[in-house]
Amino acid sequence: MKLLIYHTDFVEYEPVEREGRVVEETEMTRKRFEDIVLILTTIEEGDDDTVVDKAVGELKEYLARIGSKRVLIYPYAHLSNKLAAPEKALETLRLFREKCKVEGMEVYTSPFGWTKALLLSVKGHPLAEQFRSITPETAGAGYIPKALVMEERIKSYWYVLTPTGELVPVESFDFSGNDGLKALATYEMAKSRAVSQMPPHVDLMKRLEIADYEPGSDLGNMRWPAKGKLIKSLIEQYVTEKVIEYGGMEIETPIMYDLKHPCLESYLNRFPARQYIVKSDEREFFLRFAACFGQFLMAHDMQISYKQLPVRLYELTRYSFRREKSGELVGLKRLRAFTMPDVHALCADVQQAKEEALRRFDLSIEVLEGIGLAKDDYEMAIRFTRDFYESNKEFVTDLVKRFGKPALVEMWDERFFYFILKWEFNFIDNLRKASALSTDQIDVENAERYGITYVDQSGNKRYPIILHCSPSGAIERVVYALLEKAYKVYKEGGKPMLPVWLSPTQVRLIPISDRFTEDCILLSERLERERIRADVDDRLETVEKKVRDAETEWVPYTIVFGKKEKESNLFSVRERASNSIRQMTFEELVEEVSSKNAGKPYRMLSLPKLLSQRPSFR
């Protein structure tokens, strides 16, 4: 049985002619109904009493939600290609009408067996259009992906787990001194992601020419002018280097996959209607929303011995795509196209998976630390089944102990997802909204789904456990976190800035007049040879103006260069972080900046060295 339901302002129909041998008698007049629920009903082969009961139940529930009782039951054969025989269909339809009346609905009917002219006006609210498919087997709602049905049923139990292994129900945990965690708990448990005000990073990303909206693209697809691109590239490079150091094998895979690929179909159901679809001739492809597909398909074809485990595959996806709801997209926090480092580890068994997970946990903390986000800046959430916790308490506690702060726990009675454990680090922004940065999952399902195997000691093929980790989270989101963090500093009276290694201009040279521009250019070249990004503000502006502009650009070191500097080789270095002017030699300056760049990637400034030559991106 199929029900296509419309909540309407009005419906009009008029019988035109008899269509089949089984026909109900009716008046040949036009009928109009105001503010009524139209139910286009198709009776299919095998529909019985239980189906009707279920349909009535669903309908009743629906009517309660929209607060209506008036229904027009309208026989409509076009929702199925396996119609019941007409006699049987009419009988079932009549039963349906009767049961609806018994349930207290105000039932109107249109005649079975007629071609009818139909005019309707559907109300514009979210529940106004509904579809139900009810079969004897399920006697349940169709058309809803399994994962979503399960998600509805999932009951979460919330706790806080302390580094000493105490598991406290969230409502009895004392959050004093753990304000960030409190914000996370509130945010998570409400399950709401909508944003109510503009977060401060949005203005910053535009003003600093880091990122901006691209009106010519879809929502959540950003443009990155030169400074932003430099910052983004540096973070990408840094994360990649750290993952390779950890043992990741960097690979690259396609961004689009066949919608009909058997392995992908069920995984796809996890995110119904959230993909971009690309049509190419007759085929349809979806744009990947994670690196999993490419890596799993690659792993499927690999020959792996137990001796090689864990095998670690790494890709930085540029991009992954998710068609997030428009209301959720603000600035860089949540995007439809994002850059995601993703490292999978294939592990022999749960024991090896746990050991590997700990390494990746430490890696994630280290990566965030290197980027400039300390443990104070984020909170941990960890999710698992009760079962897993009971038999792996020591491991779970070890994770929280390594984190060193209490963590929010979401616990389920059953395993609904493909993972048995998942943790994330959540950044809390200035609006007290949380968003996940690093994450790792222990996946016990996908190896089988994708046919990924390794050969064990006795020559048998076995399915590995797969860990899914993003050590930093989306790169764009890392930038968001850095900007939000800077704003927090500013709000508390400090000077907002990016880490020196990420600052596009690290040293700004300000010649006191154009007589010194040449000296500044030479000095900037010396700095560049030391892998320090320097530029020269050669504009015919006052020193004050140029200093001010350097400050509003968040340049970490500024040198005003004039006669004194030329003669003494001692510089007055204006340092943003300490808001002071320090006398330094060239060597001391190089030493200072280099120490902040140590262990981090370097890229040249991809902007004209002379500020007079630099166009504005906005």
Added chain:
RNA sequence: GCCCCGGUAGCUUAGCCCGGUAUAGCGGCGGCCUUGUAAGCCGCAGGCCGCGGGUUCGAAUCCCGCCCGGGGCUCCA
């Protein structure tokens, strides 16, 4: 989809209630100043007031429709 708010120069914006084709700052351009640590001075250019229609002698302003953006709600086929 519905509700609320908005759309004026490259950017930020005044004017709108109460109709008379528009204000300022930044930025850009030109000139003066050759400058010592957060905005030097003078001048110039730049606007189909989101689009379409209506009312009116006359619309940025009032009315209707639409488009786009931000937010809320809701659905997450």
